[in-house]
Amino acid sequence: xxxxxxxxxxxxxxxxxxxxxxxxxxxxxxxxxxxxxxxxxxxxxxxxxxxxxxxxxxxxxxxxxxxxxxxxxxxxxxxxxxxxxxxxxxxxxxxxxxxxxxxxxxxxxxxxxxxxxxxxxxxxxxxxxxxxxxxxxxxxxxxxxxxxxxxxxxxxxxxxxxxxxxxxxxxxxxxxxxxxxxxxxxxxxxxxxxxxxxxxxxxxxxxxxxxxxxxxxxxxxxxxxxxxxxxxxxxxxxxxxxxxxxxxxxxxxxxxxxxxxxxxxxxxxxxxxxxxxxxxxxxxxxxxxxxxxxxxxxxxxxxxxxxxxxxxxxxxxxxxxxxxxxxxxxxxxxxxxxxxxxxxxxxx
Ligand SMILES: Nc1ncnc2c1ncn2[C@@H]1O[C@H](COP(=O)(O)OP(=O)(O)OP(=O)(O)O)[C@@H](O)[C@H]1O
Ligand code: SF4
Ligand SMILES: [Mg+2]
Numbered sequence: 001x002x003x004x005x006x007x008x009x010x011x012x013x014x015x016x017x018x019x020x021x022x023x024x025x026x027x028x029x030x031x032x033x034x035x036x037x038x039x040x041x042x043x044x045x046x047x048x049x050x051x052x053x054x055x056x057x058x059x060x061x062x063x064x065x066x067x068x069x070x071x072x073x074x075x076x077x078x079x080x081x082x083x084x085x086x087x088x089x090x091x092x093x094x095x096x097x098x099x100x101x102x103x104x105x106x107x108x109x110x111x112x113x114x115x116x117x118x119x120x121x122x123x124x125x126x127x128x129x130x131x132x133x134x135x136x137x138x139x140x141x142x143x144x145x146x147x148x149x150x151x152x153x154x155x156x157x158x159x160x161x162x163x164x165x166x167x168x169x170x171x172x173x174x175x176x177x178x179x180x181x182x183x184x185x186x187x188x189x190x191x192x193x194x195x196x197x198x199x200x201x202x203x204x205x206x207x208x209x210x211x212x213x214x215x216x217x218x219x220x221x222x223x224x225x226x227x228x229x230x231x232x233x234x235x236x237x238x239x240x241x242x243x244x245x246x247x248x249x250x251x252x253x254x255x256x257x258x259x260x261x262x263x264x265x266x267x268x269x270x271x272x273x274x275x276x277x278x279x280x281x282x283x284x285x286x287x288x289x290x291x292x293x294x295x296x297x298x299x300x301x302x303x304x305x306x307x308x309x310x311x312x313x314x315x316x317x318x319x320x321x322x323x324x325x326x327x328x329x330x331x332x333x334x335x336x337x338x339x340x341x342x343x344x345x346x347x348x
Contacts, residue, residue, distance in 0.1 A: 044221030236313030
């Protein structure tokens with residue numbers, strides 16, 4: 001049985017907005033995101049390049065200011081806290097970036113980089129910090145000897161392990177992993193993903209797992225949230241979103257995967273044409289309408305409301321879409337080919 005405290009989401013975003021000013025124009029990188037992340041949950045956040053995934057992650061980490069909406073951490077709004085309490089709260093939420101050079105100082109040894117957050121937060125004695133950093137390096141599959149090296153003396157996969165150790169040193173409860181394996185080759189990706197899964201099981205962590213790779217996201221996540229031009233379009237259990245996508249954008253992303261993610265039946269491969277519109281001037285109504293193969297007049301006039309299509313599976317589209325394309329209406333917004341049936345998907 002869960003306690004009341006456990007029912008409070010570890011992270012909650014409500015109508016979250018982040019704007020940047022670019023050349024005198026407002027660029028809304030995150031536009032009205034509402035979602036929760038539960039304890040010990042992995043929420044995958046997927047979408048094309050430029051859809052606002054990293055900006056959302058950076059907002060969670062307090063690295064970019066909010067332009068609107070609310071973020072609560074374990075039910076607490078950090079703006080209600082003093083500076084010291086806010087820092088303590090935010091230490092429970094850490095980020096692993098795609099590029100380890102963003103977190104590792106080339107002039108510091110690996111051990112010093114892992115220790116640094118403990119120094120900044122004034123935690124533990126010098127001897128204890130050293131021991132804690134070595135313990136974490138070992139936990140991520142490295143040794144004390146790796147700790148004496150500089151970042152350039154490690155491989156890309158080893159550097160990413162160091163970034164993970166550094167993110168864990170303050171004992172966080174939630175990690176935002178932003179394309180954390182994207183720069184690694186396939187074999188190393190698998191190793192680091194396995195490490196993250198093991199850490200999650202052993203430490204009871206929650207993840208926001210940001211990636212443009214739906215295959216990886218589907219494999220790692222309990223739930224998937226699909227983002228387009230700053231907003232979510234679909235959210236639900238990972239198996240449901242990947243096997244039974246109910247938003248045309250999700251279905252198009254899935255059909256563009258080199259390996260079929262959907263199993264069981266043959267389907268059309270839909271390749272979207274056109275670029276992501278500029279977030280400085282998003283389309284009216286449904287923002288996907290300029291590329292949506294299913295768009296109708298109503299889509300330009302009205303933004304779709306969220307609808308629950310199955311328990312916990314919600315979609316923002318005016319129409320019931322079952323993942324099968326009406327080829328007669330697709331026109332020039334997508335090109336169509338066929339995809340062989342994927343492997344059967346076992347019922348969970
Ligand atoms: N500091 C910034 N100043 C101005 N615009 C920014 C800034 N950071 C991001 N943007 C813009 O915000 C939008 C969202 O960018 P973001 O990096 O969040 O996308 P993303 O989904 O993480 O993309 P990718 O998959 O390429 O990493 C883009 O249009 C980007 O150009
Ligand atoms: S609301 Fe219209 S444009 Fe938007 S996804 Fe649905 S069909 Fe496409
Ligand atoms: Mg990004």
